[in-house]
Amino acid sequence: MIYTVTLNPSIDLFVKLKELKTGMVNDIVSERALPGGKALNVSRILASLRIPTIATGFSGGFQGAFIENWLSKEGINTSFIQMDNPNRTNIKLYEGGKHTTINFPGSLMKSETVDELIYYLSRVREGDTIILGGSVPPMEDPTDNDIYYRLVSVAKANGADFVADVPSEFLINIVKEKPLLVKPNGEDIEEIFDVKIQNIDxxxxxxxxxxELGAKNVIISYGAQGSMFFNKDSIYRTHEIEDGKSIINTVACRDAMIAGFIGTLVRDGDPIESYRVSVASATATARVLDLPSRDAIMDMLPLVDIEKVQ
Structure with missing residues (x-):
C-alpha cells in the first residue's frame, strides 16, 4: 500500500481578478476552492491513474471536513488524525498573467496529536511506501519539528520505502536515509548546495x-524547460513539451511528478518508464486548474521525449 502523509493540508482558494489594486476594493472575476497539500495531491493523481492509496496527516475544522469529503468523493481512502484546531486556507491570486500565493502557517499542533500520527504509521510493512510532502505546521513543542525524521525512522524500522518531498532544510539529512525518490526543483538545489545555477548542465x-548521499532516484525539475532524472546507473533528461496548450497552473506539478513516478515504479518496476509517466503527469497538470484525468495524462505520454545524458 502507498500511504501519503500531508502534515499541513489546506483549502486552496483560487481567485481570479482583472487587476489587483492594492489599498482598494477588488471585485473577483471567479473563484474556486480545492483541497491542497503536496502529498494529498499525490493521492489524487494516483487515484486518476487507478492506483490506490491511503491519505493521512492532520485534519480539523470545516477545512478538514472539506478536504476529507473531497477525497472520499474521488474514491480515496482517508485516515487523518483529528486535531482541535482547523486546517489552514491558502489564497492563490491570478491577475494580469501573474500568479501570487498567500500561504498561512497552519494551526498549532499538540505533541499528543503528533504522537498519534507516528503510532498510526507504525502499521506500515515491507512492500509499503510512505510519501511525505509539504511544510511542517507550527508545533506547540519545538522538539516536534523533527517529525519528518521520526516518520522516516518508522518507515525504515518496518522495512517500508519512503519518498521525501520535504522543505530543503530537512532534505540533506533525510537523503542519507536512502529514500526511494527525492524531487527537488532548481531553487531547492541552489539553496541546499549554496550555489547559483547558470545553465541546465x-x-x-x-x-x-x-x-551518492543515499537517494535511490532523483528528479530535478526546472520549470517549463524540463527536468533531469538520476539513478545509480544513468542520467536522463526531458525538454519542454510543445503541445500548443497554455500553462494554466503550476501549483501541483511537482506533486504530479512524484505520483506518476512512484505509481508506475510500484506497478511496473521500470524507472525509465516511471520517469516518462512522471513528466506526462506534471505536464498535463500544468494545463488545468485542478488536477488532470487519466486520459489527459495518457494523451501526453507520446509527447515525452527522453534523452540519455550519461
Missing part, C-alpha cells in the same frame, strides 16, 4: 551528489 553534479 550545472545541475548534473548535484543530482549525482544526491545519489
Amino acid at each position: 550545472e545541475y548534473i553534479p548535484y543530482g549525482k551528489k544526491l545519489i
